[in-house]
Amino acid sequence: xxxxxxxxxxxxxxxxxxxxxxxxxxxxxxxxxxxxxxxxxxxxxxxxxxxxxxxxxxxxxxxxxxxxxxxxxxxxxxxxxxxxxxxxxxxxxxxxxxxxxxxxxxxxxxxxxxxxxxxxxxxxxxxxxxxxxxxxxxxxxxxxxxxxxxxxxxx
Numbered sequence: 001x002x003x004x005x006x007x008x009x010x011x012x013x014x015x016x017x018x019x020x021x022x023x024x025x026x027x028x029x030x031x032x033x034x035x036x037x038x039x040x041x042x043x044x045x046x047x048x049x050x051x052x053x054x055x056x057x058x059x060x061x062x063x064x065x066x067x068x069x070x071x072x073x074x075x076x077x078x079x080x081x082x083x084x085x086x087x088x089x090x091x092x093x094x095x096x097x098x099x100x101x102x103x104x105x106x107x108x109x110x111x112x113x114x115x116x117x118x119x120x121x122x123x124x125x126x127x128x129x130x131x132x133x134x135x136x137x138x139x140x141x142x143x144x145x146x147x148x149x150x151x152x153x154x155x
Contacts, residue, residue: 005113005121006087010072013105014086015064021056023047027080028054034078056080085131088122 015021023031032042046065047054057065066075073079087109091098096115103109109118126132 005110005118006108007110008108011107012063012067012069012072013107014083015067015073016062018058018062019050019055021064021080021082022050022053023056023080024054030078031075031080034075081131084129085126088126088131093119093122 028039028042028047031046032039035042037045043054046057048057049055059065059067064073066073066079068074073083087102087106089102092102093099099109099115099118100111103111113121123132
């Protein structure tokens, strides 16, 4: 993905970290279909419980089980929403300091764009990608744009 504020380098930094990639039931279904498995097979082979959530397993190297250093994400077309959203996470959109810290971690964030432009492009991206809702939709678990910016509808 190339966006004026983000140019993914496929380095895998965002794919690293045990228990960090939550996979909801619809995401598990999408991944299972992509891999040609039924959901039960997918869960058994590629996920583990973490509290009340289901997360993708990591390999011995600490990277997501679907990350390959030579190929990057091997399930890219079906990847979980949390992966689709990176780097446009609530903290990075709502807080310039978080955005600056994320630049130390992710070489694809274009610092020269400035935080205001990052927020503008990021909000449009999460809306266009169906990763957030724009208004008062009450869909269970849906993230609203106001939530991304740390604002209420009345702010």
